[in-house]
Amino acid sequence: MSKGQATIKDIAKALRISVSTVSRALHDHPDISEKTKKAVREEARRLDYQPNLIAQGLRQQKSHLIGLIVPEIVHHFFSTTLSGVEDFANSQGYHVMVCQSNESYEREKTNVKALLSSRVDGIIVSVSKETTDFSHFKHIQKRGIPLVFMDRICNEVKAPSVVCQDYEGAYMAAEHFISHGRRRIAHLRGPKSLLISKQRLNGYLDVLSKHRIPKKDEYIVFASDFESGYRETLRLLDLHEKPDAIFAVNDITAAGSLRALQEKGFRVPEDISVIGFGDDPVITKLTVPKLSSIYQPGYEMGKMSAQMLLKNIGVQEPFPHEIRVLKTELKLRETTL
Amino acid sequence: MSKGQATIKDIAKALRISVSTVSRALHDHPDISEKTKKAVREEARRLDYQPNLIAQGLRQQKSHLIGLIVPEIVHHFFSTTLSGVEDFANSQGYHVMVCQSNESYEREKTNVKALLSSRVDGIIVSVSKETTDFSHFKHIQKRGIPLVFMDRICNEVKAPSVVCQDYEGAYMAAEHFISHGRRRIAHLRGPKSLLISKQRLNGYLDVLSKHRIPKKDEYIVFASDFESGYRETLRLLDLHEKPDAIFAVNDITAAGSLRALQEKGFRVPEDISVIGFGDDPVITKLTVPKLSSIYQPGYEMGKMSAQMLLKNIGVQEPFPHEIRVLKTELKLRETTL
DNA sequence: TTGTATGCGTTATCAG
DNA sequence: CTGATAACGCATACAA
Numbered sequence: 001m002s003k004g005q006a007t008i009k010d011i012a013k014a015l016r017i018s019v020s021t022v023s024r025a026l027h028d029h030p031d032i033s034e035k036t037k038k039a040v041r042e043e044a045r046r047l048d049y050q051p052n053l054i055a056q057g058l059r060q061q062k063s064h065l066i067g068l069i070v071p072e073i074v075h076h077f078f079s080t081t082l083s084g085v086e087d088f089a090n091s092q093g094y095h096v097m098v099c100q101s102n103e104s105y106e107r108e109k110t111n112v113k114a115l116l117s118s119r120v121d122g123i124i125v126s127v128s129k130e131t132t133d134f135s136h137f138k139h140i141q142k143r144g145i146p147l148v149f150m151d152r153i154c155n156e157v158k159a160p161s162v163v164c165q166d167y168e169g170a171y172m173a174a175e176h177f178i179s180h181g182r183r184r185i186a187h188l189r190g191p192k193s194l195l196i197s198k199q200r201l202n203g204y205l206d207v208l209s210k211h212r213i214p215k216k217d218e219y220i221v222f223a224s225d226f227e228s229g230y231r232e233t234l235r236l237l238d239l240h241e242k243p244d245a246i247f248a249v250n251d252i253t254a255a256g257s258l259r260a261l262q263e264k265g266f267r268v269p270e271d272i273s274v275i276g277f278g279d280d281p282v283i284t285k286l287t288v289p290k291l292s293s294i295y296q297p298g299y300e301m302g303k304m305s306a307q308m309l310l311k312n313i314g315v316q317e318p319f320p321h322e323i324r325v326l327k328t329e330l331k332l333r334e335t336t337l
Numbered sequence: 338m339s340k341g342q343a344t345i346k347d348i349a350k351a352l353r354i355s356v357s358t359v360s361r362a363l364h365d366h367p368d369i370s371e372k373t374k375k376a377v378r379e380e381a382r383r384l385d386y387q388p389n390l391i392a393q394g395l396r397q398q399k400s401h402l403i404g405l406i407v408p409e410i411v412h413h414f415f416s417t418t419l420s421g422v423e424d425f426a427n428s429q430g431y432h433v434m435v436c437q438s439n440e441s442y443e444r445e446k447t448n449v450k451a452l453l454s455s456r457v458d459g460i461i462v463s464v465s466k467e468t469t470d471f472s473h474f475k476h477i478q479k480r481g482i483p484l485v486f487m488d489r490i491c492n493e494v495k496a497p498s499v500v501c502q503d504y505e506g507a508y509m510a511a512e513h514f515i516s517h518g519r520r521r522i523a524h525l526r527g528p529k530s531l532l533i534s535k536q537r538l539n540g541y542l543d544v545l546s547k548h549r550i551p552k553k554d555e556y557i558v559f560a561s562d563f564e565s566g567y568r569e570t571l572r573l574l575d576l577h578e579k580p581d582a583i584f585a586v587n588d589i590t591a592a593g594s595l596r597a598l599q600e601k602g603f604r605v606p607e608d609i610s611v612i613g614f615g616d617d618p619v620i621t622k623l624t625v626p627k628l629s630s631i632y633q634p635g636y637e638m639g640k641m642s643a644q645m646l647l648k649n650i651g652v653q654e655p656f657p658h659e660i661r662v663l664k665t666e667l668k669l670r671e672t673t674l
Numbered sequence: 675t676t677g678t679a680t681g682c683g684t685t686a687t688c689a690g
Numbered sequence: 691c692t693g694a695t696a697a698c699g700c701a702t703a704c705a706a
Contacts, residue, residue, distance in 0.1 A: 009699075017676075018677045019699085020677065020678075024676085031676080033676090052698090053454050054391055054700095058395050058681095058684090058698090059699075060700085061341075065434075065455075073410060073420070074420075086437060095451060096435065097432055100419075143341060288625050344682095354692075356684080356693090360684065369691070388684080391683080392698090393685080395683080396683075396685050397685070
């Protein structure tokens with residue numbers, strides 16, 4: 001009775017029929033009589049039969065598992081992508097194994113190995129900051145396992161990728177500053193290793209050059225967390241020509257920046273405007289004044305990634321190198337005019 | 338070569354030995370000669386052999402997977418518990434399947450079914466707000482699968498549980514108010530369905546009665562997100578006897594409360610002190626003034642849960658009904674005297 | 675319409 | 691020290 005989980009064998013035994021008949025009945029195979037099907041279904045319910053996905057996986061060489069590797073799930077953005085991945089995967093009968101690289105290259109490699117060993121049917125990756133060698137990703141593909149990059153993508157490996165309009169988002173932010181009379185726009189930029197940082201930087205730079213504003217190196221500083229955002233903003237405020245606008249690579253950095261501005265007595269947005277990136281609902285709600293930001297469709301990006309991944313499961317290499325770009329939006333709140 | 342993943346069969350074939358020898362060599366079985374072992378290991382490396390966990394799972398009736406069901410991973414607390422679970426599980430050769438119930442009872446049931454079908458070796462659950470019927474949890478145990486409750490526990494089902502000092506945390510908060518001369522302490526409480534809400538409420542109530550302060554029903558209102566925290570605080574401020582301190586069931590609610598206080602021109606902490614619960618690093622950093630809060634050891638709770646779960650894998654029922662309580666701490670910042 | 679046999683990759687038992 | 695074989699639970703080609 002409660003001897004672990006019931007199997008098709010148990011159903012077969014109870015009904016005195018063969019396991020193959022049970023298997024087929026459960027799958028609604030046309031060959032099986034309605035009568036048998038009904039009996040099987042009832043017995044299955046009686047025994048609370050749940051198909052053993054492990055056995056199914058072994059048999060059909062499909063685990064119905066997909067792997068997701070993200071840097072850190074604590075970040076709002078990544079947790080929303082997980083929701084998107086999970087929802088779509090579940091809707092297609094897949095489950096998700098989540099791994100965090102903690103921004104560590106070594107850990108990312110371990111994660112890949114673990115997922116491969118678990119025979120996941122596909123892997124979605126958002127690359128860690130530390131990663132500069134990409135052979136572990138190529139390795140996935142060599143095994144014939146579909147791979148999709150999400151947000152933190154990787155140009156060195158040809159794989160379907162899902163990003164948002166990083167460039168356009170940054171462009172919008174900078175344009176907004178310009179159209180409100182700002183000329184001395186600083187950028188708190190992300191690490192060199194990340195493409196998204198470069199894209200955001202480029203969007204910013206292109207707006208400057210479009211408006212014939214010379215790029216000023218002191219205005220472009222590395223900062224991607226609260227503390228560095230705070231610290232680097234203090235330094236910006238020490239410049240002879242202080243900026244009149246700050247575009248930050250993400251919201252928490254923008255929050256650090258706001259803290260510095262507030263402490264130094266600058267009025268936001270009157271003296272200095274600020275725009276973040278990510279539109280984190282907690283951060284944008286809590287800063288004073290409320291942070292304007294570029295909305296990133298995390299849930300949709302996750303969903304789309306899962307969709308592209310599942311589309312490629314079972315197909316032959318080479319995998320397409322399609323890049324899907326999802327829309328970002330400028331959300332104006334109180335740190336902008 | 339790149340024909341999917343290598344198996345022990347491939348190694349056996351290459352070395353012209355039997356699969357059983359390979360299997361044993363890989364497991365460092367004492368019967369196998371050092372010479373053979375070395376050859377096998379080398380060939381395994383050459384072929385980049387990774388054991389097929391699915392096959393292993395089927396064979397040994399152990400999937401080396403554990404399931405984690407949390408309400409919503411976007412909350413900082415739950416994402417830190419995931420890290421704890423993941424780290425400990427990985428260290429023991431287990432992987433984690435994460436499911437979000439989205440605070441929905443139906444979805445929680447679906448999650449349980451899915452995990453059972455995946456033949457996870459154990460399940461960690463943080464119960465959804467909506468859940469009042471617990472048969473799906475009992476069901477897990479009936480199947481002989483160990484179950485551990487974490488944070489959002491469930492007294493109706495006897496299972497090992499990991500919580501933090503909800504009562505004591507609330508007690509500390511209220512005591513702190515009292516010891517700084519506050520007498521009109523309000524509580525923004527969580528939903529009735531959650532034990533942690535009750536515990537936090539009780540800690541608060543016991544401090545009142547200890548100090549012979551009569552409980553005042555208008556001071557105890559339901560609120561567990563930013564908007565309700567904001568709204569209910571406005572109502573508290575309309576009372577004839579306004580509170581001089583507010584203890585909130587979580588940090589985001591406290592943040593909503595602070596927003597209301599600020600809008601109405603109350604000084605925090607001089608006029609009204611505020612303490613939250615959870616010690617969310619983003620929220621406590623961003624509110625103005627910075628929010629005092631009760632620190633909850635999320636990572637350790639996750640780790641402990643995984644530890645208790647793995648301890649029970651393979652053991653016979655009945656599972657112990659041990660409850661582990663982890664320490665909370667009062668973190669004083671700027672919303673308290 | 676149903677049953678038998680086989681194999682997915684691995685490990686354990688039993689022989690040798 | 692090593693090999694052949696069965697079994698885990700399921701799905702399918704082939705028989706009947």
